[in-house]
Amino acid sequence: MQKEILNYFYNYYVKEFFLEIVSPAHCVVCGKKLFDSNFICESCKNKIIFNEYPLISREEVVYYYGMTRYTGVMEELIKKFKFNGYKALSKFLSSIIINFIKTNNIEFDFIGFVPMSKMEFKERGYNQTYLLAKDVSFATQKPIIRSIYKIKETKKQTNLSKNERIQNLKDAFVIKEAIMGNILIIDDVYTTGTTAKEITHAFKKVLKNGNIYFIALSQTFN
Structure with missing residues (x-):
């Protein structure tokens, strides 16, 4: 228990302080010195490949x-962003999502996300x-649905086959409230x-009435 608390403290506070306050402003991709706190230079931004057909x-x-x-x-x-504690990258990465939903006139009433289990969060x-x-949520003034839970401890998906992934995540999520309206669900990577x-x-x-828009920041292609 003490080890878990120390790991949480390090991941959430110490690493965050170092990355955002102590470390110099350099592009996290190429190392170029920056004059702002965006963590990524314009040259690297321009190398991001957007899907021509995102649907x-x-x-x-x-x-x-x-x-x-x-x-x-x-x-x-x-x-x-996901594994090395660069939480501040959320501002830049979320701006891609925000621009997409505004450009494509996606109308929604609530925002959902992919929850983690208690062990994964620790x-x-x-x-x-x-x-x-x-x-x-801040940019669009739409509320986040907080009654989303991952009720099943699962294996890491990375090295699993498609069928193994399906069995691994089967009945893993639950939402504990009825929802009426359109829902935007956000994830980082769409694989299988x-x-x-x-x-x-x-x-x-x-869902009582409405559509669901699942938007992944990025998508793998085999």
Whole structure:
């Protein structure tokens, strides 16, 4: 228990302080010195590859989007944001989502995110999709649905096959309130679609009327 508390303190406070206050302002991708706190230079921004056709699929009331290609600069940004404590990258990454929903006139009433289990949160110290959701909520003035839970401890998805991923996440999410209106769900990476399908399935159970827009910041291509 003491070790878990120390890990949480380090991930959430010490590392954050070092990355945002103590460390010099350099691009997290190429190392170029910056004169602002955006963590990424203009040259690296311009190397991000946006999907020409971001709509991945549509199933009844659910729309699935992937905005960028998970490669190069975007892959490195997301990995640092997700695994290395660069929480401040949320501002830049969420701006991509915000621009997308405004440009495409996506209308929604509530914002959802992909929850973590208690054990996963203890290990990482924060939920990167919730940070993105917070920034989108602030920019759009739409409320975040907080009654979203991951009730099942699961294996890491990275090295699992598609069928293993499906079984791994089956019935992992639950939403504990009825919802009436359009929902925007935010995630970082769309790989096989297993997480997307499972979380939207959970939302469909409580959705009384409306559409679901699942938006992933990036998408893998095999």
